[in-house]
Amino acid sequence: MTWEWFWPEGFYALAMIACFAFGAFALKLPIAVAMSASAVVGALLAGFGIPVRHLVEGMFGYLDTILIIACAMIFMKTVQDIGLTEAVASWGIRKFRRQPLLLSIGVMFLIMLPGMLTGSSTAACLTTGALVAPILLKLGVPKAQTGSAIALGAIYGMIAPPVDIPVMIIGGGIDMPYVGFALPLLFATVPLALLVALIFIYPWLRRRGAVDEAGLEAELARMERAPLTFRLFLPFAALIVLMGGEQLFPELFPSLGMPLQFLIASACAIFSGQKWNPLDSAVRAMNDALPVLGILMGVGMFVQVMTLNGVRGFVSVSALDIPPWLLYVSIGVSIPLFGAISSFGAASVLGVPFILALLDRDQILVGTALALIAGLGDLMPPTALAGIFAAQVVEEKNYFRILVKCVVPAIVTVLWGVAIIAWSGKLAPFLTR
């Protein structure tokens, strides 16, 4: 890297990172405040003063995500408070605990399902992730493994068809319609999801001896305080109808947006037959969600300022400035790292240039692989949405314990994605037409 290329954008980048690190680790500021401060420093150094308009506009980049998270969190608290989560967990344990392989694979599919329908790993973590977490924990799967399975399953669900937003973003950058991706996306995600189920869930479910049967029975009886009736299941059923209906029958179902869908589904808890205080659920949900929402706002400002002062271009072009044989390494490293800001942002800012650099390959397979790798951004701190929400549903205070467990599967995911790109020519006849 030459000095002319480094100065001043490279300096701005280092200064912004240093400011963030100082604020977050030395001053112990909340991550959101440290990010905001580093954005202000980046703007000041580049001579933009304190650009209020840019700081506000940057935050608005995450408005939809923030609303989805807040409303999904209310939904999660609601289904917990009416006893649905525990009732389903108890039913699942009684029904499938003698069939560990089936249960492992079934649980993984359940985790993926909301992500497949909505394209959001957050939705997956906070809905079916929250449902299966108590089942796995009660059957002896440790918190870290349960959380990791949920985080990774949610990401694979986000990438699996029918809805894959990163691949749509990448396709939009080269005018490639979202057609013909179903098989490639299943090929990219299903083997990895099965692998995670077999590594993180199956071995623990097989160890029957590890479970205290009497204690478990008492616990199951306590969890069944709310009988598992259709009325209890109503919030979940409403969510399935609203989300699934919009995706499968778009002509019939209005597009309400995920936040409203979560709120309507939560409101259905009134008819569940259980005592429920909506205000209490909402307040606790917001309390839990606020730190993450703050981080997203801080990251929004950070992204806007790094675009303003040229750091974004410096990072993007530096990622492309590599010998051809290092291109795969760059894809595998830079896209997940950029995901620290946002997995969708990584798909746009780096996914599009990389697919343009690989125009001689099968575009559908390359787009699929880049989207898969971009999905890992949801494991990258400080945003790490999948990691944070998986930690919340398993009640693990330190989400880094979840992230550490995800490192090896994440590396396997990158290798799988790179392999799909490298062998796209050989795979294309089987997976695309």
Place this chain on the structure above:
Amino acid sequence: MNMNFKFNPQGTKATALCLLICALGVAWLANRDFAAMRTLDALIPASGFEEHLLSEWFAPLRDTLLDTPVYVQSGEEPGGSVLVLGGTHPNEPAGYMTAILMVERAQVSRGKLYVIPFANRAGFAHTQPQEASPESMSFTLPDGSTRVFRYGSRDILHTLTWPNPDIYIHKASGQRLSGNEARNLNRAYPGVADGTPTERLAWAIMEFLRKEKIDLAFDLHEASPEYPVVDAIVAHERSIELAAAAAMELKGRGIEIRLEPSPKNFRGLSHREWGDASDTLPILMEVANPSQGRLRGRTDETLVLEGRDKAYMKAAALGRLFVPWDESGKPLAMRTARHLTAVVTFLSMMEFFVDESKAIEIDGLPEYQQLVDDGIGKWLHQN
């Protein structure tokens, strides 16, 4: 000296109130900026232009942020009719600056000229979050005064279209695209009369093309230098012969431009749907704009106007661009000159490649080199 300083404020009602007041102050300051963007830039049309509104062709747009001015000038002699549409994407300024120069300078002697400079008017009322775009750009006139024009967003104003669907389904074909494309006018054609705001605007433009029986229609764009379809004409199969002739002529004049056929399986774009759903000959043109690219460096008004960028220089050296690039960059005046010259070249071909009765003659517009040398400001009228 005590180095163990820790920032650890205690949350009280007073601190909460202070923070709330600060947040309201920031919101007020930001709102002042954003609200000012809703006022449309004033143009000073050349003599002979009549000013209309698009809602005259599709009434439901009246009194909405989607309604937009339409400038019309008829020549003394009968001939063909042409539409120049700028501002489909308000972050692609060469498109709408070309249309603006035509409104301020064109003198039609034969045929009829229609110009819609701010097609996506609602896109001029905001900028794209996290793109750090400048809000405006200014041009110095020969007398030292300045004219200021907005720099907007690719999308229809988000407050008109919120909430966005996760997936955008193009109703005429069932094609699925990322949800953000639901706000993209150039994915919404042929539109839907009672659809979303984007679909209604697209429908209004289609109604305009059909009712006015437009012979030739331009949709003027810009694209990232790393995008494959750049410095290019995209033509429907019915307009490809005319486009090929124009491209040859432009190459002969030293303006390299590639010709791309409109893909039949990529729906919703003007070059496809205008041609399929009306009798017009559609032409979409792209020039290379670094200020909208993903690889750009410092993003400000200078980048928009001068088009010089260190990051694009390096990207060009790495072979990542689809256009030639050197230190002179891609100034807005040059990008606008490309569009304007191409439009004039197309018009000069009409009588030979379409029909003699469809000839269109327009004077008063700057030549390519004049615009590149003088800059845009010289060709704008004083306020």
